Amino acid sequence: MSLAELPGLRRAWLRVTLGGQGAVYKGRFTLTPQRSHEFPDLIRPMLAVLGDLPQGPGWAFEFKWDGVRATTYVRDDRLRVLTRNDLDASRTYPELHALTGLLTRPAVLDGEIVALDPEGRPNFSRLQSRIHTRRPTDDLLRRIPVSYYVFDLLHLDGRSLLGEPYTHRREALADLDLPAHPSIRVPPCFTDLPGETVQSIAADHGLEGVVAKRLDSRYDPGRRSPSWIKVPLIRTQEVVIGGWRPGEGRRSGTIGALLLGVPTPSGLRYAGKVGTGFTAPMLSDLQSRLHPLHRPTPPFKDEVPTDHARNAHWVNPVLVGEVQFRTWTPDGRLRHPSWRGLRPDKSPSDITA
DNA sequence: ACTAGCTGCTCC
DNA sequence: TTTCAGA
DNA sequence: TCTGAAAGAGCAGCTAGT
Numbered sequence: 001m002s003l004a005e006l007p008g009l010r011r012a013w014l015r016v017t018l019g020g021q022g023a024v025y026k027g028r029f030t031l032t033p034q035r036s037h038e039f040p041d042l043i044r045p046m047l048a049v050l051g052d053l054p055q056g057p058g059w060a061f062e063f064k065w066d067g068v069r070a071t072t073y074v075r076d077d078r079l080r081v082l083t084r085n086d087l088d089a090s091r092t093y094p095e096l097h098a099l100t101g102l103l104t105r106p107a108v109l110d111g112e113i114v115a116l117d118p119e120g121r122p123n124f125s126r127l128q129s130r131i132h133t134r135r136p137t138d139d140l141l142r143r144i145p146v147s148y149y150v151f152d153l154l155h156l157d158g159r160s161l162l163g164e165p166y167t168h169r170r171e172a173l174a175d176l177d178l179p180a181h182p183s184i185r186v187p188p189c190f191t192d193l194p195g196e197t198v199q200s201i202a203a204d205h206g207l208e209g210v211v212a213k214r215l216d217s218r219y220d221p222g223r224r225s226p227s228w229i230k231v232p233l234i235r236t237q238e239v240v241i242g243g244w245r246p247g248e249g250r251r252s253g254t255i256g257a258l259l260l261g262v263p264t265p266s267g268l269r270y271a272g273k274v275g276t277g278f279t280a281p282m283l284s285d286l287q288s289r290l291h292p293l294h295r296p297t298p299p300f301k302d303e304v305p306t307d308h309a310r311n312a313h314w315v316n317p318v319l320v321g322e323v324q325f326r327t328w329t330p331d332g333r334l335r336h337p338s339w340r341g342l343r344p345d346k347s348p349s350d351i352t353a
Numbered sequence: 354a355c356t357a358g359c360t361g362c363t364c365c
Numbered sequence: 366t367t368t369c370a371g372a
Numbered sequence: 373t374c375t376g377a378a379a380g381a382g383c384a385g386c387t388a389g390t
Contacts, residue, residue, distance in 0.1 A: 050367085068364060085363080124365060125381085131364055132383045250370080251378060275379030276368045306358075326365085326366090329381070336365070336380070338367060359387075365366040365380085366380080372373105 007042040007073060007080060043108055043154050043162070044222030045069055045084055048230040053195035054212050060166065061190045061198040064209040064230055065149050066124045066327075067114035068131060072148070074099050075106040089113075092134050094141065095183040096148050102178050108155035109173075110219075115146050121206050122149075125330050149187045150178065154219060162219045166227075167191075169219065191215065195231070202233060208326065209233045234324050237334065238343060238351045240268060241321060242299045243314040244290055254283045255290075258339065259304065259312060260323070262353045267301030268317050269353075272333035273308060277323070277340060286342075290315050320346040 070089060073080040077100045081089045090096075093113055114122035115130060130136065130144055153173040154161055161169050170189060178186055190198050198210050209232035217227030239260040247256030257275035261268035278286070293315035298304050304312070320343045326336040 066365080083364080087363080128364080128382050132362080247378070249377060257379060272380075277379090279369070324367095333381075336366060338379090355390085357387100357389090360385090362384085363382090368379085369377090370375100372375085 007082065041073065041108070041155070042082070042086065043071060044086065045071055045110060046220050046222070046228065047224040048211055048228035049224055049226050051226075051229040051231065053199060053210070053231050054229060055195070058215050059195065059212045060170070060215055061193065061195050062151060062211050062213065063187060063198070063202055063207050064211050064232060065112040065114050065187070066122045066208045067112040067127055067149070070096075070111060070113050070148070071154070072096060072099060072109045072111070074103050074109070076100070092130065092136070093146055093148075094136070095146050098181055098183045099148070102181060102184060103176065105157050106155075107153065107176070109150050110152035110154055111148050111150040113146050113148055115144050119206070122208075124335075145183070147183050147185055149185050151187060151189070152219065162221065165216045165218065166213050167215050189213075199231065199233070207233075232326060235326070236322055236324050236340065237262070238320055238322055238346060239271060240317045240348045240351065241290065241315060241319040242268060242270070242317045243312045244286075245273070245310075245312050255286055258286070258321075259308065260334070260337075261300055261317060263348050263351050264301075264353065268299055268348075269332065270300040270302050270304050272329075272337065274323050274334070274337040274339050277338035282339070282341065289319060289342075293318065317348060320344075320348060320351065
């Protein structure tokens, strides 16, 4: 592989105007490149499998960053940023152009784009407005700056490092000596601490979890490899079922999602919906339990957003269940919720937020 | 002409 | 992203 | 074991209705 050209777009969106008299055709075109010729250097990100903390020697532990995965291609004063889906985000995050000033050698880096909250923790919710803004205004850049956390080095001086073990790639990354810069960071990896210790540090600092990486592993582009194991910090929450929505497709005829609440002194606060984690028996059991609880109006003290409430069936809020989730969103919704099951031993008054 | 409500897109 | 179910 | 389909959240832009 050479770094003769930076990889380009996988897709492009075009708007075409045909004819002079208002004959407008708007269409979306997909340009599929011939990979071998146009994009010789596209390196798809290696992915981690979900699992438990590995024990014993041979592993490094990194923090799991709550942001957007991005590979960057740097050569001279040129930079290309590609997301996990090979979409071009070079303009979306102009902060990353600092890389061209910090690197004197052509390189391909792997890392995570993050937006820090006031406590200095990467926070995906803060990043949302940046993700969707291809040409951010100065105001947005000031309000929500991003940083690039570089955790791997895939290509340097036109030479691939994919076959090198993790330890070598990480040393080579350190040897780049990226100077301290507010927009570019090289986060730590821990090779002499037990995974549990790193995990508890992550928990203490409100981080998302840890990723364990085998010290001797090569970089497997585009593969979900057991050489990388992600261990998110999972939280559980007891919730009250306040409604449900019918499923579609394979789930038509049964429940698609449950609408959840958390009791507060002033009433049941809406906490979002959960649509995964059910087995088929769970769904049919829930259906028969929810049916007799039907009521015409939402049981929540606050307004349920219309797109959540669409097609919803409301129930008396008496059934308690448990969900696993990652974090709360700023407006009090569960992020990445997954249904664990009913808690018939509990009543809504037992729940603490 | 305005706006609520869709749909589609992007990410986790 | 996570999870389940079917091939 | 792999693949497809269900689900979450937020934003931009189009559309249909007033």
